[in-house]
Amino acid sequence: MNRPSPELPPPDSGNELSAWDEGAASAKTTGRRGDTTSAGSTGPPLPPTPAGRALGRFLIEGTLGHGGMGTVYRAFDPTLNRRVALKVPRFDAATDPNLRQQFLGEARAAAAVSHPHLVEVYETGTVADPDGIGLRCYIASALCEGPDLAEWLADRDEPVPPPLAAALLIPIAEAVHRCHLAGVIHRDLKPANILLDAADRSPSDPGLSGMGFHASELPFVPKVSDFGVARVLEESAAATTASRAVGTPLYMAPEQAQERTEEIGPATDVWALGAMLYELLTGRPPFEGRTALTLLRHIAEDEPRPPRSLRAGLPSGLDAICMKCLRKRPGDRYPTAAAFAADLAAWRNGRAVSARPFGWRDRFAAWLCRPERVRDAGAVAVVWNGVLAVGIGFMALDIGMGWETPLPPSEEFLGEAILLSLIHAALTVVAWRHLCRDRWAFWIGLAAATICWGVVMNALLLGGGGGFSMYRDLPEAKYLMMVTLVCAFSAQLLVFLFAVRARMSLK
The missing domain is CATH 1.10.510.10 (Transferase(Phosphotransferase) domain 1)
Structure with missing residues (x-):
C-alpha cells in the first residue's frame, strides 16, 4: 500500500x-x-x-x-x-x-x-x-x-x-x-x-x-x-x-x-x-x-x-x-x-x-x-395532568350541579371526581417543577406515571375501581374511557422511561 x-x-x-x-x-x-x-x-x-x-x-x-x-x-x-x-x-x-x-x-x-x-x-x-x-x-x-x-x-x-x-x-x-x-x-x-x-x-x-x-x-x-x-x-x-x-x-x-x-x-x-x-x-x-x-x-x-x-x-x-x-x-x-x-x-x-x-x-x-428527553417527559406530564385535572374538575361540577348528562348525581361519584382532579392538579405542579430542572420532580413524575398506568390497566383488564365507579352502570362508556386512558398513560410512561438514561447522565 x-x-x-x-x-x-x-x-x-x-x-x-x-x-x-x-x-x-x-x-x-x-x-x-x-x-x-x-x-x-x-x-x-x-x-x-x-x-x-x-x-x-x-x-x-x-x-x-x-x-x-x-x-x-x-x-x-x-x-x-x-x-x-x-x-x-x-x-x-x-x-x-x-x-x-x-x-x-x-x-x-x-x-x-x-x-x-x-x-x-x-x-x-x-x-x-x-x-x-x-x-x-x-x-x-x-x-x-x-x-x-x-x-x-x-x-x-x-x-x-x-x-x-x-x-x-x-x-x-x-x-x-x-x-x-x-x-x-x-x-x-x-x-x-x-x-x-x-x-x-x-x-x-x-x-x-x-x-x-x-x-x-x-x-x-x-x-x-x-x-x-x-x-x-x-x-x-x-x-x-x-x-x-x-x-x-x-x-x-x-x-x-x-x-x-x-x-x-x-x-x-x-x-x-x-x-x-x-x-x-x-x-x-x-x-x-x-x-x-x-x-x-x-x-x-x-x-x-x-x-x-x-x-x-x-x-x-x-x-x-x-x-x-x-x-x-x-x-x-x-x-x-x-x-x-x-x-x-x-x-x-x-x-x-x-x-x-x-x-x-x-x-x-x-x-x-439527549437532555431533550428529560424536557419532553416534563412537557408531556404538564399537558396530560393539566388536561385531566381540568377535565375531571368539570366532571365534578357536572355531578355536583346535576347537569343534563349521562353521569348520575351521587356523593360517592362527586368525591371520586374531586379527589382525582386534585391529584392530577398536584402532579401538574410536580411536572412544572420537573421542567424547572428540579431533579426530585422527575423521579416523582416517573413513579406517578407508573402508578397511574397500573391503575388504569387494572381497571381495564380486571375491572378494578381506581376512581371509575361512576361508570359502573355505563359499561360501554367505561370500556371506551379505559382504552383511551390506557393508551394515554402508556405513552406518558414510555416518554418517562425514554428519559431515564438522559436524567441519570445530567448533574
Whole structure:
C-alpha cells in the first residue's frame, strides 16, 4: 500500500510547546471570566526573563513562545552541556505554595514516564527570580525543533490519507497509554500538543513493532507534550471563575464540557485521540460552534457526523474506530488508549477491528441520552395532568350541579371526581417543577406515571375501581374511557422511561 510522505515543514523552534502558550486562549474559549494570565495565583504574574540572563543554572538564549500560562525559553544547561526547552509558569511560587506543589507534583509524575513518543522531561524545580522579586517554578524538557501537528495540518491542502492518519496516531496512543498506566491523565490532548521531531532521531519501540508499525513510516517523530501541567494551570485559573471546565473545547470530551469531573479518566483522553483522528481524516474537528457555549452544547448533546459522510470513500473500519472514540458515555469508548492503537494497527494490517459501524441502535441510544428527553417527559406530564385535572374538575361540577348528562348525581361519584382532579392538579405542579430542572420532580413524575398506568390497566383488564365507579352502570362508556386512558398513560410512561438514561447522565 503506497503511503504519501509529505515533507516536514522547515524547523521552527518558535513553535516549541505552543500548547503552553494556548493555555490562556483555551481558558478564554471555554467561557471563563476574569484574568487568566495569573493562572489563579494569589500574587501578580512575574515578568519574562530576557535573553542573555540566567535563570538558576540555565542560560536563557531566547523565547520560544509565551502566553497567558507562562513562557517557554530556549535555554542552555551548562552542567549537562545541552540545550533544553525551559517552561516557566507566570505565577509566583513563593506566594502560592499549594499551586507550586501541585505543579511540581504533576511535572514529576510526567517525568517518571518514559516513552519514545513522549517529550522527555529532564527535571523540574524552583529557582529564585534573577531580579529577586519572587520564586519561579520550571520544567526543563527535551528541545524539539519541528513544528506541532496543528501547524502541519494547517499547511495541508487536503485531509490526511487514511493510512498515514492511522500510522500517525498509533505511537501517540501508545505514549498516552504509558502515561495512563502511571496514573497521569492529560485532559488537554490536541494537535498543538503533538510535537513533530526530526525523523533522523526516530527511536525504536518493541511494542509498536509488534503491532506492525515502524517509526520509519512517518516523515517525523510525533511526541506528546504537556502531560498534566496544562491541567494544573488551567484548573488554577478556573478556581475563582464561573466554569471549571478544563481542556481545549474543540477536543474536549462531553464529561469535561458538562463538568462531570468524577467521570474524567483515560476515556477522556481516548475521546481527544478520536477527535484528532476525525480531524486528520476530514480536515475539520468533530464539532464546531460560533461561540464557546454553543460548541460545548454540541459536544455534550449532539452526535458527530460520521467521517464517511464528510469524505466519500473513507474505509468503514476506520470510520467505526473514530466513532467509537467519540461516544458520549466514557464506558462506550475504547477502555484504553492501547486498545484504540491496537484497532488502528489491525485496520492497517488488513485484520478485523473490534469497533462496529455506528448504526441505528447507536443513534437510538444517543437519542435517548439527549437532555431533550428529560424536557419532553416534563412537557408531556404538564399537558396530560393539566388536561385531566381540568377535565375531571368539570366532571365534578357536572355531578355536583346535576347537569343534563349521562353521569348520575351521587356523593360517592362527586368525591371520586374531586379527589382525582386534585391529584392530577398536584402532579401538574410536580411536572412544572420537573421542567424547572428540579431533579426530585422527575423521579416523582416517573413513579406517578407508573402508578397511574397500573391503575388504569387494572381497571381495564380486571375491572378494578381506581376512581371509575361512576361508570359502573355505563359499561360501554367505561370500556371506551379505559382504552383511551390506557393508551394515554402508556405513552406518558414510555416518554418517562425514554428519559431515564438522559436524567441519570445530567448533574
